[in-house]
Amino acid sequence: MTQDLFIRLPDDSQDDTVSFSFNGEPLTAAKGMSVAAALLANGKHVFRHTPVSGAPRAPYCMMGVCFECLLEIDGVQNRQSCMTSVAQGMHVHSQDGGKDLSGQLINSELEENAQ
Amino acid sequence: MSTVVVGGGLVGSAIAYGLALQGETVTILDEGDVAFRASRGNFGLVWVQGKGDQHVQYASWSLQSARLWPRLAADLQRDAGIDVCLQQPGGYHICLSDDEMQERANKLSRIRENLDQPYDYQIYTASELKRILPEIGPDVVGASHTPYDGHVNPLLLLRALHKAAIVRGAAYRPNRKVLQIKHSGSSFRLETDSGDSFTTDKLVIAAGLSNRELAEQVDIYVPIKANQGQVLIGERCKHFLSAPTTYIRQTNEGTIQMGDSMADMGLDDRTQNEVISTIARRAIRTFPILGTLNLVRAWAALRIMSPDGLPIYQESRACPGAYVFTCHSGVTLAANHAYEISRWVFEGEQPDAARTFSNARFMEHSSS
Numbered sequence: 001m002t003q004d005l006f007i008r009l010p011d012d013s014q015d016d017t018v019s020f021s022f023n024g025e026p027l028t029a030a031k032g033m034s035v036a037a038a039l040l041a042n043g044k045h046v047f048r049h050t051p052v053s054g055a056p057r058a059p060y061c062m063m064g065v066c067f068e069c070l071l072e073i074d075g076v077q078n079r080q081s082c083m084t085s086v087a088q089g090m091h092v093h094s095q096d097g098g099k100d101l102s103g104q105l106i107n108s109e110l111e112e113n114a115q
Numbered sequence: 116m117s118t119v120v121v122g123g124g125l126v127g128s129a130i131a132y133g134l135a136l137q138g139e140t141v142t143i144l145d146e147g148d149v150a151f152r153a154s155r156g157n158f159g160l161v162w163v164q165g166k167g168d169q170h171v172q173y174a175s176w177s178l179q180s181a182r183l184w185p186r187l188a189a190d191l192q193r194d195a196g197i198d199v200c201l202q203q204p205g206g207y208h209i210c211l212s213d214d215e216m217q218e219r220a221n222k223l224s225r226i227r228e229n230l231d232q233p234y235d236y237q238i239y240t241a242s243e244l245k246r247i248l249p250e251i252g253p254d255v256v257g258a259s260h261t262p263y264d265g266h267v268n269p270l271l272l273l274r275a276l277h278k279a280a281i282v283r284g285a286a287y288r289p290n291r292k293v294l295q296i297k298h299s300g301s302s303f304r305l306e307t308d309s310g311d312s313f314t315t316d317k318l319v320i321a322a323g324l325s326n327r328e329l330a331e332q333v334d335i336y337v338p339i340k341a342n343q344g345q346v347l348i349g350e351r352c353k354h355f356l357s358a359p360t361t362y363i364r365q366t367n368e369g370t371i372q373m374g375d376s377m378a379d380m381g382l383d384d385r386t387q388n389e390v391i392s393t394i395a396r397r398a399i400r401t402f403p404i405l406g407t408l409n410l411v412r413a414w415a416a417l418r419i420m421s422p423d424g425l426p427i428y429q430e431s432r433a434c435p436g437a438y439v440f441t442c443h444s445g446v447t448l449a450a451n452h453a454y455e456i457s458r459w460v461f462e463g464e465q466p467d468a469a470r471t472f473s474n475a476r477f478m479e480h481s482s483s
Contacts, residue, residue, distance in 0.1 A: 051351040051369045067350075067411070078350050078409060098351040098369040101404040102250065 051098035125445030127321035128276035133457025135283035156416020183450035194279035206264025334433035
């Protein structure tokens with residue numbers, strides 16, 4: 001099982017934890033972890049369902065190149081959770097299907113530059 | 116009879132597949148991954164709209180291929196087991212200024228006037244267009260639409276053509292760049308950079324940007340040069356675009372593609388930030404919701420461009436049995452190449468519709 005592979009090594013640093021949520025479920029993680037690592041350490045391994053076939057996906061490369069770990073983080077869809085640090089109070093949701101562009105805020109700066 | 120096809124891109128593979136379907140013994144000689152492969156970088160449109168306003172036979176030729184495309188997609192599904200994701204819902208050209216809109220309307224009316232067959236198109240105002248494509252932005256002035264246009268997955272198309280040709284008995288030999296062509300008697304001998312050589316009765320040159328120098332060896336003048344286009348690839352999104360446009364499309368899998376830059380810069384296939392931002396700005400003006408789109412890739416590729424932008428199809432006068440076929444619309448014209456052009460090579464009878472694409476149009480004093 002995927003979660004058995006992920007055990008946090010003991011370290012001497014202060015036991016700094018943050019609270020966040022995944023699909024509404026309250027979870028905690030050590031400060032400084034990526035969102036992807038934080039979820040894996042909590043035994044979560046279905047991060048998203050693909051836009052094409054709907055198949056479940058978990059993180060693969062953990063270093064920003066494979067785009068398997070996409071999640072909705074604080075309202076922004078398709079974020080690479082392995083490249084994002086977990087933070088206190090973060091709202092994380094699984095990414096099901098493609099990004100919904102019409103549900104995203106339009107970046108007004110980009111619009112202005114486009115004029 | 117045997118035919119060697121030099122070039123395993125979309126043009127060469129489509130002709131090779133068509134020849135194999137007719138029972139010809141075909142060998143495709145392809146370059147390696149170092150090739151400037153337009154077939155790996157193109158946008159994937161099956162496009163008719165606006166083509167041929169200066170040369171109406173090009174409009175007919177594109178229309179014919181668009182009509183043959185469903186047959187090609189079905190044949191590839193049957194022989195290769197690959198769905199190339201053909202969709203032909205018609206396509207839009209979206210205009211961001213009144214001048215552009217007027218120019219567009221003039222262009223399409225010119226084609227309709229000159230064409231000897233019906234040419235359906237429609238001009239939409241912004242408010243009419245908004246009902247069909249609700250995500251257009253306030254800068255959009257209107258759009259033109261023809262029902263003939265569509266798109267495919269161009270990478271799956273290339274793979275499907277290779278596989279289908281092989282299934283039908285063709286041999287595919289990669290990493291064999293043809294260096295020299297010798298014509299003696301009624302056969303051709305080709306030397307490749309891998310050290311081996313091939314002898315054939317007939318020779319099809321479809322080698323993209325190498326066409327110029329390879330065709331010269333069988334005495335065919337092919338004045339092509341590279342024209343660079345850049346493409347941006349966005350993340351996969353829920354569908355918001357029901358039909359392709361000239362410079363933005365959403366694939367059947369949800370990926371957003373943006374493109375349509377053109378630059379003469381020789382054999383340079385590197386992207387440039389200014390070009391990428393110009394493409395992105397126009398896309399966001401057209402569909403403001405793209406402002407939040409993340410890009411996952413960008414690339415440049417080289418079109419194989421003739422002086423008038425039209426294909427060049429020519430048999431050698433000095434070396435009968437040698438042909439060159441070159442164009443910059445390898446996706447749109449794939450069906451014509453698979454069925455019409457391959458029949459020309461197989462039977463030796465040039466299709467009437469292809470005569471207009473002879474290289475004679477570039478000869479001041481044609482020798483024959």
